[in-house]
Amino acid sequence: MTSSTRNRLFALGALLVAGAGLAYVAFGNIGQNLVFYWTPGEMLAQGSKAYGPTIRLGGVVQPGSLRWDAAHTHLSFRVADTDQPGAPSVPVLSSETPPQMFRERIGVVVEGTFDRSQTFTSSRLMVNHSNEYRPPKPGDGPDKWKTTVSAPTAEAR
Amino acid sequence: MEMRMRRRLEIAAVLGTLGIFAYAAWTGLVWAPPDREMGDVQRIMYAHVPMVQMMLLSGTINFVCCVVYLFRASWKTDALAEASAETALVFGAIGTTLGAIWGRPTWGVYWAWDPRLTTVAILLVAYAGYMALRRFVDDPERRAVWSAVTGIIIAVDVPIIYFSVKWWKSLHQVQSTPRTVDPQMVYALRWNITAFFLVLIVFLVARYRIALAARLRETTVPEPAPGAQQVVA
């Protein structure tokens, strides 16, 4: 074996090693475990181990669970794995101003702590928007959500 | 005579780019409908998405130049590598700022350490280091080789940025496709991508010429004045 073919083999081998590293980052399914957020189901499955540390919880706002207190300073809702009834869900108490798109059935990520009373206290609320963009339906201007927001307490039973 | 023809063509190209840019901005800001949920804020998309795409494109160009340079050294490839790293930095920095402004009313926060945003931040800081390296090495040949090596290592981040939203659960939404976006918005977005692409090309060509001229000046100095030469450590 001449020294130049040997060098090429070395280079090829090293590039394969590097490629394997990148491929494992991509497809090694590591991401499923090292998450930006947990779903309520995953968090509840941990039982008491989830109490205490600051964690991020992600899911959708369960329909019919949205409640403001009278002065609109506190907000409570349930975050569920999916918007199907019966999906695992966690009650969340938030003191953060939600962005304008916040509503029932929308994806959210809340940062905070979970405790023994089975309530998630959040100090940071992020709306997780889907990749869909649509114009308003004919007859309901882009301001439509404002009407649903102005009477949220009434609407949420 | 030929000089003047070329000059006129260049001016025409720049003016054409500006015209397309203006039309694209009009489609995005006026003509396209607002989003059902975000309202008018969604119009930031027509600048944010193209800017970040051009950052990734510049990064890819830089990677190709770096690899090509290592196989066949040429001042032209080196100059294009320098140009594309700088445009990646400019488009990335502005594009990320736009994303942060968009994030405030839609996500509720300017910034979150989700995988997409983190990897973009890494890319920007890494290219800043790349530009510093180019500035701190005086020997043009060494500078070219070393920055090529650095550029290749940085470029590993580019595919990670692109796929991060698919590989990991993140706050950032996954790439939109024409199926998830209203046709009118797709039309406006396509025009904006074209416009920003043309702007990128204009910038790349201008920056490439600056780099190439600097390279030629460095490599063809006939006799440096004694004592004026920089000591290369």
Add this chain to the structure above:
Amino acid sequence: MRRPGLLASTWVLFWKDLLLEWRSRARVNALVFFSLATLLLFSFALGPDTALLRRNAGGYLWLALLLSSVLALGESFRVERENSSLEGLRLVPVDTRSIFLAKGIANAVLLAALGVLLVPVLVALLDVRIVLSWGRLVTIIALGCLAIAAPGTLYGAIASHARARDVLLPLLLFPILIPALVAAAKGTALVFEGDPMTQFPSWIALLGSFDLLYWGLGFVLFPRVVEE
């Protein structure tokens, strides 16, 4: 004349590097004190909140190691430059890639030793407990130091020949190390805090893949960095 094999020359150069470190113990001592001082500074900067300090101990360990690595890497190439020994090595018919492997491994060993040395300090200063096993702690320190050492050696070789080398090395090195550093710090935090969600293997896997990536790329690219 037959060139010595890659592994044989790597081995020889590796011992040369370690021997050099051993002969100039003053440098190693300085490194140890530097990293200790860094750890102390973190505790002072954050005040006496023990719970907070303990929770962030994994991050402090890796920050201390990272800052020390810049010193160690800079030193390891300064020695070569001052004695022009890199030029000497190039005259010997030895594969330049073995210089990379030898220097990289030597730096990794040095950093890992430093890391293991810092753990008892963390235990004493920040009241850290090792909840998972020592074996796991050593594994993650070793993998993390390998991740610092490969690009560190590559960039150390570059920066040592540039102007403003003390600024340049961290500027080049830190950004690309962020993912590996996050993995190492999180993994270490799990060793200290316990691992309720069994995430530890995933962080190790992530760190390991970055090791493969950095070492593979470094091995291919290093000859171009030191060639004339």
Add this chain to the structure above:
Amino acid sequence: MMNALHSVLAAVGEGRIQGGWEYVKAAYAICWTGLALYAVSLWARRPREEPK
């Protein structure tokens, strides 16, 4: 002081971070200004014919 506090609380009371044209204007202003400044810097650095 109390006024500022009140307006912050009132923002929470509104219930939403209101998105609107201000965000769009700020974003496009930053984008266009940034690109224009870069274009100016490219112009300033343009290679000139060196006097022979």
